[in-house]
Every structure is written in structure tokens, then in C-alpha cells.
Amino acid sequence: MAAQATEVAAQGKAPLSAILALLATALLWGSNHAAARAIHDALPLPSLVFWRWAIALALLLPIALPGLLRERSAIRRNAGRIALLGLVGVGLFSVCLYAGAYLSPALEVGLLNATTPIWVLLIATFVGRARPRFAQIAGILIAMVGVTLVLMKGLPTELQGFHFGAGNLASIAAAVLFAVYTYSLGQNPIGISALSLTALTALAGFVLVFCPVYTVFLCLGGQDPFTSGLKVEPVTLAVLYIAAGPTLLGNLFWIYGAARVGAARAGPFLYFSPLATIALSATLLGEAIMPIQIAGGAAILAGLWISTRAGTGPVRPASEARQGTPSP
Numbered sequence: 001m002a003a004q005a006t007e008v009a010a011q012g013k014a015p016l017s018a019i020l021a022l023l024a025t026a027l028l029w030g031s032n033h034a035a036a037r038a039i040h041d042a043l044p045l046p047s048l049v050f051w052r053w054a055i056a057l058a059l060l061l062p063i064a065l066p067g068l069l070r071e072r073s074a075i076r077r078n079a080g081r082i083a084l085l086g087l088v089g090v091g092l093f094s095v096c097l098y099a100g101a102y103l104s105p106a107l108e109v110g111l112l113n114a115t116t117p118i119w120v121l122l123i124a125t126f127v128g129r130a131r132p133r134f135a136q137i138a139g140i141l142i143a144m145v146g147v148t149l150v151l152m153k154g155l156p157t158e159l160q161g162f163h164f165g166a167g168n169l170a171s172i173a174a175a176v177l178f179a180v181y182t183y184s185l186g187q188n189p190i191g192i193s194a195l196s197l198t199a200l201t202a203l204a205g206f207v208l209v210f211c212p213v214y215t216v217f218l219c220l221g222g223q224d225p226f227t228s229g230l231k232v233e234p235v236t237l238a239v240l241y242i243a244a245g246p247t248l249l250g251n252l253f254w255i256y257g258a259a260r261v262g263a264a265r266a267g268p269f270l271y272f273s274p275l276a277t278i279a280l281s282a283t284l285l286g287e288a289i290m291p292i293q294i295a296g297g298a299a300i301l302a303g304l305w306i307s308t309r310a311g312t313g314p315v316r317p318a319s320e321a322r323q324g325t326p327s328p
Helices: 002-011 016-038 045-070 072-077 079-103 106-113 116-126 134-152 166-187 194-219 233-261 263-283 291-308
Strands: none
Touching (some): 016 106, 016 233, 045 233, 079 106, 079 166, 106 134
């Protein structure tokens, strides 16, 4: 399969099935923020992150099991690093991501989370001492202007009215955490399949973060509607969708598409993800879209495109390290 994917990429042909899979990935991942926002008043955050990954793992592990058995030697050699990647790239990232969705509009979460490649470039520059190209620097600056416009919340000329909400802080923290995960994985690949890495890092995040957070939540008197006998059919459907859609199918579609066209060519498809979030948050949640947020979103996407299309150079594009990345 790898040889076939390399040949297809070399010929410049993108199979229709791969294109559709990558577009579906962008739509599913973009819908993740809107779905979480829709139930933020009905389901506590610890319950969402726990049940999302509990259900997703129950579906994912049987699919990944054959590969896990084949690659068990490499997995044992890298067990500590896999656990650390799961802690940062799945556990802490997911908590911050959904905290952002619970505390701020979904469209802001989608746009701010889309800045992950920019943070990867910044980490590579200041930590890895890479020298970004001029176009990459320009892309970073344009994207950061876009972030500022999104955070202004419709106050372009009244900077005294600017406020940095907790949800915005959580969303940016999620983007930075995911950038740390992506950069670490790209600098030193573990050498196992994308599916195996996805399953193992998800399992590590579940054990190291979601289970402890959920346990503390219950011990402090928190009420989980799923265990308290309440009738929460709409919430149940939303959690099942998040687990089976963005989490499971989103990752499987991404792995399928990226394996056939190459991660570098698959990366630009993710630019559609925040657009999907904006469309869904406006149509399904009734969130108002302000002109300044449209301008900010356009600047973020333009900055991402410029920085990632500037060539590989010394800074590896973030998309190249995302073949084994769990759902954002």
C-alpha cells in the first residue's frame, strides 16, 4: 500500500476516493466543535471527554488490534514516548479543546484551533532553531493578525473593549498543545502505523487524563446524566456522533486519504475544517457571524496557506507529521 501511495503521489494523481475521504475528514472535524457547543449546557465537560473517548476506543481498538500485534516490538521500545504523546496530544489537548467549545462560540474555537501549523512553525523556529523562509514568516504574521481579529469579537476600532475570554485561552492552549505533539512526532517518528499510533495515544490519553479527571469530577459531587438515570436522548446522540463521527471516522478517513495522496498534499484539505465549523455554527446553532470574524478567518486561512506552501525548507510542514494524529 505504501509503495502504491508513493507511486500515485509521484504521478500527481489523486484518487477520487482519497479526495472524498479528506473532504469528509474536514467536515467531520469541523463539526466536532459545533456538536460540543450544542450540548455544553446539558453535559458536564468531564463527562463529554470521558465518554467520547471511551466509546471511540471501544470501536477503534478492535480495528487496530492486528496492527498492534504485528508492531508490538516497536511499541514496547517506544512505550514511554507513546504515553507522553498521548498525554499531551490527546489528553490535555482534548480537555482544552472542549473547554474552549464550552466557554466560547464554536466558530471561534474552529478558527483558533486552525492555527496549529503556525504554532508548529514557531516551535520549530525557537526550539528547533530552524530558519523559516520569508514567506513562512509572512504567513505567521498574517495568521496572527487573523487571530487578533477573531478575538476582537466585533470591536475593530475600540481596542479598549477587547477581552480575552477563558474559552479563547483554552482554544489557543489546545492549538499549542497539538503543535507540541505534532512537532515532537515529526522530529522523531516512532515507526509504527498511523492507525496503531492513533489507537495507542488515544488509550494513553484516556488512562492518564480522562479517567482521573472523570473520577475527580464524580468524587467532588459532579452529576453525570448518563449514570444518574436522567433521560438525555439528544445528548446521547450527540456524544455518539462525536465519538463515531469526528473521532473514529474522521481519523480513519484521514489515514486513508493521506496514505494515498501523501500527507503534504492532504494537509490543505484541513483548511476546509474551520469553514465547516463556521457554516454549522451559523446554521445549526444560530451563532452570529460578524464581518470582523470573517476577515479574521480569511487572514488565518491565508496565513496558513502561505506558510505551508512556502516549501519544506528547514521547517517540516505540520501536515507531514499528522498521519498518525488523533482528531482535533
